[in-house]
Amino acid sequence: MTETLVPFAEATERYEPVIGLETHVELGTRTKMFCGCTTGFGAEPNSQVCPVCLGLPGSLPVINVKSIEYTIRIGLALNCQIASWCRFARKNYFYPDMPKDFQISQYDEPLCTDGYLDVEVDGETVRIGIERVHLEEDTGKSLHVGGATGRIHGAEYSLVDYNRAGIPLVEIVTKPVPGTGAGAPVVARAYVTELRDLLRSLGVSDVRMEEGSLRCDVNTSIAPRGATAWGTRTETKNVNSLRSVERAVYFEIERQAAVLDAGGRIVQETRHFHEDSGTTTSGRSKEEAQDYRYFPEPDLVPVAPDAEWVEQLRAALPEAPSARRARLRAEWDLSESDMTALSNAGALDLVAGTVTAGASPADARKWWLGELARRANEAAQELKDLPITPAQVARVAALVTAGTLNDKLARQVIDAVLAGEGGPDEVVKARNLAVVSDDAALTAAVDDAIAASPDVVARIRDGKLNAAGVLVGAVMKATRGQADAARVRELILERLS
Amino acid sequence: MSSELTRMTAAELSEALSKGDTTATEVTQAHLDQIAAVDGKVHAFLHVAADQALDQARQIDEERKKGTVRSPLAGVPIAVKDVFTTTGMPTTCGSRILEGWHPPYDATITTRLKRSGAIILGKTNMDEFAMGSSTENSAYGVTHNPWDLDKIPGGSSGGSAAAVAAYEAPLAIGTDTGGSIRQPAAVCGIVGTKPTYGGSSRYGVVAFASSLDTPGPFGRTVLDTALLHEVMSGHDPMDSTSIDAPVPPVVAAAREADVSGMRIGVVTDLSGEGYQPGVLARFAEAVELLESLGAKVTEVSCPHFRYALPAYYLIAPSECSSNLARFDAMRYGLRAGDDGTRDAEEVMALTREQGFGAEVKRRIILGTYALSSGYYDAYYGKAQQVRTLIIRDFDAAFGQVDVLVSPSTPTTAFRIGERADDPMAMYLADLCTIPSDLAGNAAISVPCGLADEDGLPVGLQVMAPAMADDRLYRVAAAAEAALTGRWGHPLLEDAKGL
Numbered sequence: 001m002t003e004t005l006v007p008f009a010e011a012t013e014r015y016e017p018v019i020g021l022e023t024h025v026e027l028g029t030r031t032k033m034f035c036g037c038t039t040g041f042g043a044e045p046n047s048q049v050c051p052v053c054l055g056l057p058g059s060l061p062v063i064n065v066k067s068i069e070y071t072i073r074i075g076l077a078l079n080c081q082i083a084s085w086c087r088f089a090r091k092n093y094f095y096p097d098m099p100k101d102f103q104i105s106q107y108d109e110p111l112c113t114d115g116y117l118d119v120e121v122d123g124e125t126v127r128i129g130i131e132r133v134h135l136e137e138d139t140g141k142s143l144h145v146g147g148a149t150g151r152i153h154g155a156e157y158s159l160v161d162y163n164r165a166g167i168p169l170v171e172i173v174t175k176p177v178p179g180t181g182a183g184a185p186v187v188a189r190a191y192v193t194e195l196r197d198l199l200r201s202l203g204v205s206d207v208r209m210e211e212g213s214l215r216c217d218v219n220t221s222i223a224p225r226g227a228t229a230w231g232t233r234t235e236t237k238n239v240n241s242l243r244s245v246e247r248a249v250y251f252e253i254e255r256q257a258a259v260l261d262a263g264g265r266i267v268q269e270t271r272h273f274h275e276d277s278g279t280t281t282s283g284r285s286k287e288e289a290q291d292y293r294y295f296p297e298p299d300l301v302p303v304a305p306d307a308e309w310v311e312q313l314r315a316a317l318p319e320a321p322s323a324r325r326a327r328l329r330a331e332w333d334l335s336e337s338d339m340t341a342l343s344n345a346g347a348l349d350l351v352a353g354t355v356t357a358g359a360s361p362a363d364a365r366k367w368w369l370g371e372l373a374r375r376a377n378e379a380a381q382e383l384k385d386l387p388i389t390p391a392q393v394a395r396v397a398a399l400v401t402a403g404t405l406n407d408k409l410a411r412q413v414i415d416a417v418l419a420g421e422g423g424p425d426e427v428v429k430a431r432n433l434a435v436v437s438d439d440a441a442l443t444a445a446v447d448d449a450i451a452a453s454p455d456v457v458a459r460i461r462d463g464k465l466n467a468a469g470v471l472v473g474a475v476m477k478a479t480r481g482q483a484d485a486a487r488v489r490e491l492i493l494e495r496l497s
Numbered sequence: 498m499s500s501e502l503t504r505m506t507a508a509e510l511s512e513a514l515s516k517g518d519t520t521a522t523e524v525t526q527a528h529l530d531q532i533a534a535v536d537g538k539v540h541a542f543l544h545v546a547a548d549q550a551l552d553q554a555r556q557i558d559e560e561r562k563k564g565t566v567r568s569p570l571a572g573v574p575i576a577v578k579d580v581f582t583t584t585g586m587p588t589t590c591g592s593r594i595l596e597g598w599h600p601p602y603d604a605t606i607t608t609r610l611k612r613s614g615a616i617i618l619g620k621t622n623m624d625e626f627a628m629g630s631s632t633e634n635s636a637y638g639v640t641h642n643p644w645d646l647d648k649i650p651g652g653s654s655g656g657s658a659a660a661v662a663a664y665e666a667p668l669a670i671g672t673d674t675g676g677s678i679r680q681p682a683a684v685c686g687i688v689g690t691k692p693t694y695g696g697s698s699r700y701g702v703v704a705f706a707s708s709l710d711t712p713g714p715f716g717r718t719v720l721d722t723a724l725l726h727e728v729m730s731g732h733d734p735m736d737s738t739s740i741d742a743p744v745p746p747v748v749a750a751a752r753e754a755d756v757s758g759m760r761i762g763v764v765t766d767l768s769g770e771g772y773q774p775g776v777l778a779r780f781a782e783a784v785e786l787l788e789s790l791g792a793k794v795t796e797v798s799c800p801h802f803r804y805a806l807p808a809y810y811l812i813a814p815s816e817c818s819s820n821l822a823r824f825d826a827m828r829y830g831l832r833a834g835d836d837g838t839r840d841a842e843e844v845m846a847l848t849r850e851q852g853f854g855a856e857v858k859r860r861i862i863l864g865t866y867a868l869s870s871g872y873y874d875a876y877y878g879k880a881q882q883v884r885t886l887i888i889r890d891f892d893a894a895f896g897q898v899d900v901l902v903s904p905s906t907p908t909t910a911f912r913i914g915e916r917a918d919d920p921m922a923m924y925l926a927d928l929c930t931i932p933s934d935l936a937g938n939a940a941i942s943v944p945c946g947l948a949d950e951d952g953l954p955v956g957l958q959v960m961a962p963a964m965a966d967d968r969l970y971r972v973a974a975a976a977e978a979a980l981t982g983r984w985g986h987p988l989l990e991d992a993k994g995l
Contacts, residue, residue: 051600051601051602054828055823055828056582056600056601056602056828056829057582057588057590057595057598057600057703057704057823057824057829058581058582058588058600058602058604058700058701058702058703058704059602059700059701060699060700060735060736060737061737062734062735062736062737063737090819092818092819092822092868094822094825094842094845096825096827096841099823099828100822100823101822101823101825102819102822152840152841153840158841160827291869291870293818293819293865293868293869293870293873294868295815295816295819295868295873295877298706298707298708298738298816299704299707299737299738300737300738301737301738
């Protein structure tokens with residue numbers, strides 16, 4: 001089915017979008033939320049389970065205090081109020097990947113409420129209101145086999161892995177965000193990006209969208225410009241990359257504009273996002289929504305975070321990524337776009353670490369965004385996953401500055417470090433890679449080069465000094481690149497003067 | 498010797514074992530023999546673990562030879578309600594939906610019993626998922642009252658109560674959600690305690706209503722019940738609602754049995770219309786007796802107790818509708834209709850249709866309705882408010898008196914089948930016991946005689962503030978001693994059903 005769409009520019013000229021985001025974050029606690037099972041990703045299915053997270057009859061939950069601490073830290077970092085007393089609630093619905101057929105969540109008493117996150121978009125600050133931050137348990141993971149859609153309907157059979165069941169999951173819900181106009185998709189993406197960086201800086205989650213530890217639901221509505229009421233919203237589920245967040249909003253605006261233009265009405269519903277096409281399709285209608293029959297979880301006692309503890313957590317918060325970026329940009333004397341490039345490449349912490357280890361900001365940036373970014377790209381790896389440390393990169397830069405290495409040799413050293421041959425100094429020593437700037441050692445090679453190319457020598461003597469490059473090249477080749485090229489040039493010109 | 502051993506109390510068995518007059522193996526065999534002899538008529542047990550029990554008994558005997566005695570209950574047999582998870586034995590909760598389920602873990606209380614050296618004889622019958630007052634709601638047949646086999650043994654822990662009354666076990670454990678320990682204890686003529694909520698661990702107790710479920714002990718004497726209470730109770734980090742405080746000194750209180758100077762309040766709201774005359778007569782005599790023993794008796798009104806039953810029948814079903822959702826055919830238990838023609842939802846629905854009995858379905862439907870959007874405030878929310886009022890009634894009463902007393906049940910044991918088709922009449926069996934469950938405090942039922950009309954046992958209920966469980970035993974033991982003196986023998990010797 002091909003959807004009728006109104007081109008984005010036209011749609012946003014006539015309609016004003018309102019967006020909202022619900023983000024689920026798997027916390028990086030060592031153990032699950034209500035039991036002692038470990039939480040590592042990628043283990044053998046159903047190997048990290050126990051009577052509690054399998055919801056076996058008779059089992060009971062006991063709260064992992066670390067999950068409360070992490071949630072409060074997220075709330076504080078998002079400028080929220082922290083509840084002095086709150087309860088968990090049961091959200092009741094039947095689904096095979098929910099071991100108890102209810103989810104322990106929070107309903108009308110969330111742990112954190114009413115905060116905000118400032119997001120930079122094109123040099124301007126957009127303040128995104130945070131409605132609530134609450135804690136709940138993750139469900140198991142279903143794999144539906146057979147059938148066209150990968151969903152349970154039409155599947156031949158389904159497999160369920162309960163390793164994920166009971167991992168603490170924080171839900172962060174924004175207030176509706178109006179007034180972003182054609183910028184809505186970019187703002188949505190910028191918010192999730194900023195949120196991801198914030199969560200990473202807090203160390204509460206590994207925030208890997210591709211592994212599902214950060215998952216987004218994107219709410220979108222549009223209303224004719226000038227209208228007083230907002231439109232009906234759709235909720236696009238499981239939008240699992242930054243790019244998809246942007247595309248989902250973009251597509252929904254185009255789609256909803258077409259529906260309204262045709263005199264239709266938007267149905268309040270959940271929609272599925274398709275990574276391949278960047279489109280959404282209708283899921284379950286909210287108008288026939290399930291009644292979750294929330295009620296306070298009787299197996300848990302209320303949570304009443306001690307005010308003093310909350311203040312300790314507040315005092316121990318790390319610098320916010322946006323503040324840190326601003327500070328580093330000033331310290332490093334970089335442009336906004338340079339800084340954005342560093343962030344987008346995931347190189348900010350690496351560059352910062354390299355600078356801390358003694359390199360100049362320019363050198364650090366040059367190596368990480370240049371040579372190392374290229375290597376990471378070739379290996380289809382994250383920059384931070386390369387087997388080289390900021391300290392090692394700083395050492396390479398220092399060796400270049402000291403003249404021990406030239407850029408070409410430095411690249412060889414980096415190759416060797418990446419290949420696991422040891423640290424930069426070990427590699428230099430083992431491969432005997434230092435630049436040769438000792439005149440005695442170079443003179444013979446220079447003399448050989450002069451003797452081998454009388455025609456070039458003639459041109460140089462005619463005043464064509466650029467021709468010296470040919471002789472320099474010959475010397476470099478003869479010394480396997482280890483000669484100090486500048487010194488070689490000086491020696492050649494001295495000889496021929 | 499064999500029948501003598503089954504007539505002995507747990508305290509007597511403990512002493513005989515420590516003196517070397519008998520062995521755990523002998524004691525266990527004697528009770529297995531009694532089960533073999535009478536359980537065909539009583540049907541207290543759903544599962545008898547004879548081999549395991551004898552193995553454990555031999556181990557306890559070995560230990561004793563080497564001078565190790567785990568606890569006063571080492572070598573004493575016990576029956577366990579089929580709602581506690583037990584490794585090596587099935588756990589069905591009296592339901593088809595859990596037929597054949599062998600739990601992979603032990604309830605905390607199961608573990609404590611095993612560690613204490615008590616010999617687990619097997620699992621006892623119960624109303625399905627502890628919902629009922631007669632054990633008629635079991636999917637595995639009804640249990641019969643040893644006083645009169647045509648009568649119900651009470652419920653939901655009817656199997657445990659009947660096993661103790663039929664000398665199949667000197668001790669048993671059950672759970673009390675609305676009276677499921679005290680009511681069967683009363684109608685079977687034995688002692689049963691609902692400890693303070695949070696005083697005994699719920700971990701591994703298959704949940705009916707989480708905010709009410711309370712595991713507790715049965716015994717033929719107050720002291721036996723206290724001995725078991727002490728062993729099974731105490732803080733459990735696996736249960737968030739477990740109270741982190743020492744177990745009240747229940748055994749010492751049972752031994753002291755002294756009520757002189759105690760202030761006892763008679764709850765005027767738990768009497769009158771609907772109460773069997775013979776029940777009220779025995780209750781009044783028991784109160785007079787306590788007064789003669791030096792207690793100061795006054796009348797106390799708890800005006801909101803009249804709303805306890807309706808509040809309970811909103812709160813308990815609401816919680817059960819959620820707790821029982823997990824029986825969905827996906828991971829364990831019954832799976833119906835999985836023949837390749839039905840999808841997961843249809844299999845879930847068919848399994849629940851076939852696996853649950855009528856009363857369980859009734860309560861799931863009630864609870865689902867009470868929690869549903871638009872009705873929550875009027876039903877579940879209002880019931881919680883009533884619960885608060887009942888707690889305040891107790892608080893006010895315990896400001897004036899040390900314990901409260903009432904009949905344990907409005908009537909003696911009724912005929913099997915008599916109330917099976919009348920849920921309201923069935924629910925009234927828990928009229929006196931529900932307030933303590935809603936408040937989460939402690940209560941005991943102790944035999945106080947036989948009703949003149951039918952010659953069946955009547956229970957005296959004693960209620961105490963939370964974590965003052967020792968007061969129950971002080972009062973119950975005093976009443977027991979005086980009454981037994983008056984009767985000339987333990988009441989249970991009058992039971993003629995077997």
